[in-house]
Amino acid sequence: MKKFKMFTDIEKEEQWLNEQLQQGYRCTNISGLGIYTFEKTDKSYVMRLDYQEYLSRKKFNDYKGIYEDFGWTYIHGSRLGGIRYWQKEDDDQNEIFSDRESIRNYYKRWMGYSFGLGFLFLAYFFMLNKDSGLYLAEGLWSMEGSLFWKALIFETPFALLRLLPAIVGVFFTSSSYNAYRKYSMLKEN
Structure with a gap:
C-alpha cells in the first residue's frame, strides 16, 4: 500500500x-x-x-x-x-533518546533546520512577488461586470500557487518556534 x-x-x-x-x-x-x-x-x-x-x-x-x-x-x-x-x-524500550540532554539537542537541531527552510521559502516568495502582486492578469482591476468576475475566478488558482511558498514558509517557521519552546522548557527544568 x-x-x-x-x-x-x-x-x-x-x-x-x-x-x-x-x-x-x-x-x-x-x-x-x-x-x-x-x-x-x-x-x-x-x-x-x-x-x-x-x-x-x-x-x-x-x-x-x-x-x-x-x-x-x-x-x-x-x-x-x-x-x-x-x-x-514494540517493546519496553521504544524511545531513541536516552536522556534529557539528547532530547534538547534534537529540538535544537530541528529548530535550526525548520527556521532555515521557513526563511528560504519566505525569501523565495518575496523575491518572486517583489515587483508584482499575486494577480498578474493585466488590467484585471480595471475590468467591469462579468468580465471582471470571470478573469478573477480564472486567475485566483494561479495567485494561490504563487502564495504557496509563503504558506509553507509560515508552517516551517511555526515548526521552528514550537521546537524552540520545547527546547526552552527542557533547558529550564
Missing part, C-alpha cells in the same frame, strides 16, 4: 506513522516526495524520527550502528542531513 502525505512538523509525521503501525501497516520505504510504502503485518512496531545534520561516512555508520545495536531498523534518510526514520518491534 502506498500513501502520499506531506508534513512540516516532524512530530505530527511520527504520530501519523505510528497510527499506521497501530492499524497493522509497517512502513517499508519513504520517498523524498512524500510517498510512504506500507506492508501488512501481524507484529506490533513503533517508529521514531530523528533529525541530524551532515554526518561524515564514518560518523553516519557509527550513528546507524548504535541504533541497530538496540534493535532499530533504518528505514530512510540521508547521511547528508535531514530526517532519519527508525522502526523496531
Whole structure:
C-alpha cells in the first residue's frame, strides 16, 4: 500500500506513522516526495524520527550502528542531513533518546533546520512577488461586470500557487518556534 502525505512538523509525521503501525501497516520505504510504502503485518512496531545534520561516512555508520545495536531498523534518510526514520518491534524500550540532554539537542537541531527552510521559502516568495502582486492578469482591476468576475475566478488558482511558498514558509517557521519552546522548557527544568 502506498500513501502520499506531506508534513512540516516532524512530530505530527511520527504520530501519523505510528497510527499506521497501530492499524497493522509497517512502513517499508519513504520517498523524498512524500510517498510512504506500507506492508501488512501481524507484529506490533513503533517508529521514531530523528533529525541530524551532515554526518561524515564514518560518523553516519557509527550513528546507524548504535541504533541497530538496540534493535532499530533504518528505514530512510540521508547521511547528508535531514530526517532519519527508525522502526523496531514494540517493546519496553521504544524511545531513541536516552536522556534529557539528547532530547534538547534534537529540538535544537530541528529548530535550526525548520527556521532555515521557513526563511528560504519566505525569501523565495518575496523575491518572486517583489515587483508584482499575486494577480498578474493585466488590467484585471480595471475590468467591469462579468468580465471582471470571470478573469478573477480564472486567475485566483494561479495567485494561490504563487502564495504557496509563503504558506509553507509560515508552517516551517511555526515548526521552528514550537521546537524552540520545547527546547526552552527542557533547558529550564
